[in-house]
Amino acid sequence: MTIKQGMKAIGHLDADCFYVSAERVRDGFLRGKPVGVLGNQGACVIAKSYEMKGAGVSTGMPIWDALVKCPEGVYVKRDFRWYEVLSRLMLEVAREVSPRVEYYSIDEFFFTVVEPRGGTFQGLADSIRDRVWERVGVPVTVGIARTRTLAKLISDAAKPFGALAVMDRGAEERLLSDRPVTEITGIAGRRAARLAPWGITTCLDLARADRRLVRSLLTASGEELWWELNGDPVRSVQARRPAHKALSRGGSFGESTSDPAVLHAWLVRNLERLIEELEYHGVSAGRLTIAIPYKSGQLGVGQVNLAVPSDRFDVLLDVARPALRKAWIPRATATHMHVIAEHLTSRSDCSGDLFEPPARGVRARAVAQLKREVNARHGRFALRSAATLALAPIYRDAANSHDICDVRGKSCF
Amino acid sequence: MCLGIALASSEIPNELFARHALGHRVHERGGEPEVRFLYRDRHPRLPVWRDGRLQIARWGNAGRKSRFLPETGWTWQATIDQGYWKNLNPVMVDIPASLGLERGVWYRIRQGVRGLLVPDENRVAVVYMICEPSSHYYQIMTRSTRMPLLIEERI
Numbered sequence: 188m189t190i191k192q193g194m195k196a197i198g199h200l201d202a203d204c205f206y207v208s209a210e211r212v213r214d215g216f217l218r219g220k221p222v223g224v225l226g227n228q229g230a231c232v233i234a235k236s237y238e239m240k241g242a243g244v245s246t247g248m249p250i251w252d253a254l255v256k257c258p259e260g261v262y263v264k265r266d267f268r269w270y271e272v273l274s275r276l277m278l279e280v281a282r283e284v285s286p287r288v289e290y291y292s293i294d295e296f297f298f299t300v301v302e303p304r305g306g307t308f309q310g311l312a313d314s315i316r317d318r319v320w321e322r323v324g325v326p327v328t329v330g331i332a333r334t335r336t337l338a339k340l341i342s343d344a345a346k347p348f349g350a351l352a353v354m355d356r357g358a359e360e361r362l363l364s365d366r367p368v369t370e371i372t373g374i375a376g377r378r379a380a381r382l383a384p385w386g387i388t389t390c391l392d393l394a395r396a397d398r399r400l401v402r403s404l405l406t407a408s409g410e411e412l413w414w415e416l417n418g419d420p421v422r423s424v425q426a427r428r429p430a431h432k433a434l435s436r437g438g439s440f441g442e443s444t445s446d447p448a449v450l451h452a453w454l455v456r457n458l459e460r461l462i463e464e465l466e467y468h469g470v471s472a473g474r475l476t477i478a479i480p481y482k483s484g485q486l487g488v489g490q491v492n493l494a495v496p497s498d499r500f501d502v503l504l505d506v507a508r509p510a511l512r513k514a515w516i517p518r519a520t521a522t523h524m525h526v527i528a529e530h531l532t533s534r535s536d537c538s539g540d541l542f543e544p545p546a547r548g549v550r551a552r553a554v555a556q557l558k559r560e561v562n563a564r565h566g567r568f569a570l571r572s573a574a575t576l577a578l579a580p581i582y583r584d585a586a587n588s589h590d591i592c593d594v595r596g597k598s599c600f
Numbered sequence: 601m602c603l604g605i606a607l608a609s610s611e612i613p614n615e616l617f618a619r620h621a622l623g624h625r626v627h628e629r630g631g632e633p634e635v636r637f638l639y640r641d642r643h644p645r646l647p648v649w650r651d652g653r654l655q656i657a658r659w660g661n662a663g664r665k666s667r668f669l670p671e672t673g674w675t676w677q678a679t680i681d682q683g684y685w686k687n688l689n690p691v692m693v694d695i696p697a698s699l700g701l702e703r704g705v706w707y708r709i710r711q712g713v714r715g716l717l718v719p720d721e722n723r724v725a726v727v728y729m730i731c732e733p734s735s736h737y738y739q740i741m742t743r744s745t746r747m748p749l750l751i752e753e754r755i
């Protein structure tokens with residue numbers, strides 16, 4: 188007698204309008220109503236319920252446009268502390284059904300599954316969705332397929348509150364023939380435009396195209412997608428996040444600004460957050476980039492390489508200032524800022540700057556240590572650079588001290 | 601400033617509906633009825649908790665029904681602190697609300713808003729909504745420089 192090994196597959200779990208669903212878990216009043224979660228200090232809709240989506244509101248829309256589309260909408264403030272709590276509860280459920288789970292984003296996981304003895308993948312997908320609903324109260328959609336690219340396409344197609352396992356080629360092809368290529372993660376405007384002249388517009392077109400053509404049009408990563416669409420798993424589920432190539436902090440200002448003093452304050456705020464992250468990962472930055480998108484559509488960029496990699500506030504601020512000057516466009520109105528650390532090296536590999544007076548380094552380390560201890564005891568940013576004074580209202584709002592990027596361990600963002 | 605509130609109908613006893621003819625203030629949102637109290641109503645009213653009972657009070661002194669009360673529906677917390685209302689024997693009350701309305705934005709309120717209840721010359725109860733300077737979030741969301749004083753909530 189031979190024991191048949193259970194068939195293997197990949198699952199994708201994705202919460203339905205996650206931030207809104209998370210708000211509804213703790214606030215029944217919001218159920219059934221058009222709800223928008225506001226981010227960017229209240230300026231934009233960062234998540235909307237299906238009711239609000241039906242009225243024409245899209246993610247990222249300024250609240251003033253959303254009001255026109257959906258005057259009956261109810262607006263709530265984002266709370267990433269709460270969303271992270273629910274995210275980790277959902278992750279726990281996924282870990283009960285799978286030995287290998289990738290924490291892809293705050294509301295999306297990939298995981299490996301084996302066909303249950305005496306059961307089906309479809310039954311498994313149903314049970315995962317129901318278990319999350321019963322245990323966490325968040326509606327999710329689960330897709331199960333032979334590859335992660337297929338699993339994600341399937342869960343996208345089955346939304347909301349769906350569960351769908353598609354394992355045979357016929358069913359896969361029916362699904363792929365309905366979906367435009369742009370629904371595949373990683374194929375946006377420019378790559379889709381390269382495919383169009385070859386008549387490749389649906390996912391099925393891409394799957395049936397010549398592999399070498401796809402490689403020439405979309406490089407090796409496009410070829411990976413081709414294999415995946417054809418049911419060959421080449422992208423694995425990463426239970427542990429690979430080491431970061433870059434770390435960054437920043438985002439929208441909420442209120443746009445052309446004031447250099449305010450820009451400088453944002454630089455210091457983002458740098459202090461970035462340094463927390465460098466410290467957490469035990470790395471030093473060898474290169475710092477400041478990117479500033481402007482209302483006009485222009486992008487200002489300043490980039491500096493450090494002679495010696497560092498995670499020190501004084502050293503990084505010294506190089507960040509001239510980078511900010513380069514990224515600054517006088518009188519133009521800036522909307523966002525990103526401070527990006529690259530060429531990361533493990534702190535233990537850093538030899539330190541041999542040309543710096545030793546006392547300076549000792550003092551900077553002592554200040555950093557003090558800052559960490561005070562903030563650990565009295566709350567994040569309790570002790571911070573006085574250069575952030577121009578942003579007092581941002582610090583006064585506790586919601587700003589825990590953002591989506593502060594939810595650690597995600598493989599996407 | 602907050603130009604109106606909505607309260608889920610389920611929060612209001614039937615007896616109050618009839619007594620204050622609230623029927624015409626009922627609207628539906630997502631299939632759930634709610635009662636809207638707007639300052640621009642012909643007879644502006646607000647619900648208030650007084651002596652452990654929910655009551656409906658006149659909101660402010662629009663149309664100068666009273667000759668000596670201020671002709672507005674709001675007061676700053678700072679004005680109360682400075683003692684300007686002292687001689688009117690004011691009572692602090694809670695205004696229950698599910699939603700606030702400001703410049704077209706309906707935003708969620710978890711419990712309600714603080715209010716100040718005073719009698720006019722005919723001993724009719726008049727409620728003023730208490731406000732404070734807007735938080736950064738509130739100001740960006742509504743473009744208003746003042747916000748209602750929310751009960752045990754910061755947005």
Ligand SMILES: [Mg+2]
Binds near residue numbers: 201202294
């Ligand atoms: Mg989602």
